């Protein structure tokens with residue numbers, strides 16, 4: 001052992017390598033123990049430190065050892081000659097150390113991959129870039145599904161590709177050359193069949209789904225109205241024909257389209273049915289044989305569910321949800337109108353609540369004042385409005401209202417089902433309300449009707 005140590009001390013490069021490796025190893029073990037004792041939830045930087053930085057330092061130290069021995073091999077020979085008379089047990093020592101090294105690097109490597117796949121790594125390490133999307137993912141149905149499940153495929157190829165583009169993205173963050181905002185749509189995403197269908201089943205016939213949407217007026221009474229729909233989810237039937245909304249996910253159906261811009265406007269649509277009959281829809285009067293330039297995209301899950309993992313809200317929908325949930329009280333007159341006005345203004349990220357409270361106070365002052373007894377409600381409302389603003393608006397990334405449109409409702413469907421896209425016979429894509437849903441109540445405030453659906457009128 002002593003001789004092994006004297007070997008490590010034989011020159012300054014090797015010695016530095018040995019010290020660096022030992023320190024990194026001790027720090028790594030200490031961090032592992034710390035993480036084990038304190039459970040998950042440790043900060044993003046601890047993970048970055050423990051699973052990326054320390055292992056890199058560890059390997060760097062190990063590499064220095066043979067380099068030093070190589071550079072100073074003349075000196076080494078002289079020293080070894082002195083020690084020659086006694087046998088060196090260097091082989092077993094080296095063997096033990098190699099096992100320790102492999103175990104350390106292996107554990108660190110495994111943990112590093114695991115850690116880099118976590119939502120926390122994707123969402124918080126590069127702050128300004130991914131933090132907005134991360135914040136928009138926390139209340140999504142897929143909140144507990146790792147970003148990489150949708151964004152990176154399985155297998156070595158996808159992993160390497162992701163890490164390579166990851167390096168480019170790290171450079172983008174380091175040199176501040178990345179796009180603001182991160183553009184949508186994402187053209188490099190895999191096919192939905194490879195993403196969503198790992199967990200969902202395209203042919204599944206979904207039960208009709210009751211959807212209750214509460215809305216409120218901009219009037220002083222913040223009058224509630226409710227929409228109740230029975231969504232005809234549908235799917236693929238026994239005879240392989242499609243039905244309902246997920247008719248679109250039927251394997252025999254091909255709907256392809258060309259869109260200029262961010263897929264918000266659709267210019268040209270081709271529908272090929274199971275029998276191979278083709279219909280082309282264009283905006284009024286345009287020649288169907290002239291397909292506009294641009295990507296011809298076959299429609300899949302993501303053309304409707306385009307923000308499944310994270311979504312930006314729309315201001316009125318977000319305020320309506322907060323009022324329905326009681327976070328913004330209807331006892332505050334005209335609060336919807338004032339909240340919506342506040343959401344359009346720029347706020348500091350620190351202290352947004354206080355600033356918005358000031359704005360609402362001013363609105364009430366101009367409106368003839370607010371009952372002092374409602375002070376607590378006003379403070380709670382200001383907090384709720386601030387939360388909505390902080391979640392959805394990120395000036396540092398140029399994310400404003402509407403940067404990430406969500407196509408799951410009329411906004412998405414009416415890109416085609418608007419009655420404006422006509423085929424050669426002048427027929428439009430069906431705009432029949434009942435194909436997609438039964439409208440059970442529209443803007444209703446009729447209590448008896450709503451109670452039938454278990455909705456207690458406010």
Ligand code: HEC
Pocket residue numbers: 119122123130133134137142145146147148149150151182183184185186187189302305306307308309310404
């Ligand atoms: C359930 C699947 C899913 C999960 C989970 C998911 N995403 Fe996405 N993400 C998508 C899809 C689909 C798009 C592409 C939208 C398009 O092309 O229209 C997208 C787009 C994006 C974009 C581009 C901007 C935009 O909104 O279109 C960013 C940035 C992004 N995702 C980051 C993340 C981060 C960070 C996480 C984890 C916190 C995450 N995603 C989790 C499916 C997912």
Ligand code: HEC
Pocket residue numbers: 141142145149150192195196197198199200301302305308
């Ligand atoms: C790793 C598995 C996984 C992947 C990949 C995945 N999902 Fe999901 N998805 C789930 C689970 C689990 C739920 C149920 C969540 C719940 O009910 O809280 C769900 C729920 C949903 C819902 C219902 C949301 C609601 O409001 O009830 C939709 C829509 C959906 N997923 C679409 C998609 C789409 C589109 C993709 C591909 C971009 C996708 N999912 C990818 C696991 C996954």
Ligand code: HEC
Pocket residue numbers: 192196197200201202205206207209211231233245246248249299300301302303304305408
């Ligand atoms: C034509 C647009 C469209 C396409 C394409 C589409 N969906 Fe949907 N999907 C919807 C709508 C609309 C709803 C109902 C949303 C609601 O209730 O608000 C829905 C509901 C769902 C739900 C929840 C209901 C249930 O039965 O569990 C899941 C999960 C889902 N879709 C997954 C998928 C997957 C996976 C694909 C691709 C194979 C897909 N969807 C393709 C429009 C679409």
Ligand code: HEC
Pocket residue numbers: 242243244245247248255256257266269270271299303304407408409412413414415416417428429430435436
């Ligand atoms: C890219 C264009 C496009 C978009 C976007 C689109 N559809 Fe369609 N949809 C079609 C075409 C084309 C047909 C077939 C022609 C027809 O039925 O008139 C169709 C048919 C349907 C049908 C009838 C299926 C049947 O049984 O005949 C339903 C239901 C439907 N779509 C629901 C939706 C919903 C809900 C959305 C939005 C979430 C949506 N579609 C978005 C193009 C589109």
Ligand code: HEC
Pocket residue numbers: 211213214227229408409410413414417430431432433434435436437439442443
């Ligand atoms: C191509 C399919 C399609 C057609 C056609 C269609 N809708 Fe819808 N509608 C949807 C989808 C998808 C949603 C979103 C459901 C949700 O929010 O979960 C929706 C939502 C609604 C809502 C609730 C909006 C809210 O946020 O409160 C109302 C009301 C409504 N539709 C009425 C109609 C009426 C009336 C017609 C006919 C003139 C019609 N729709 C035609 C697909 C369609």
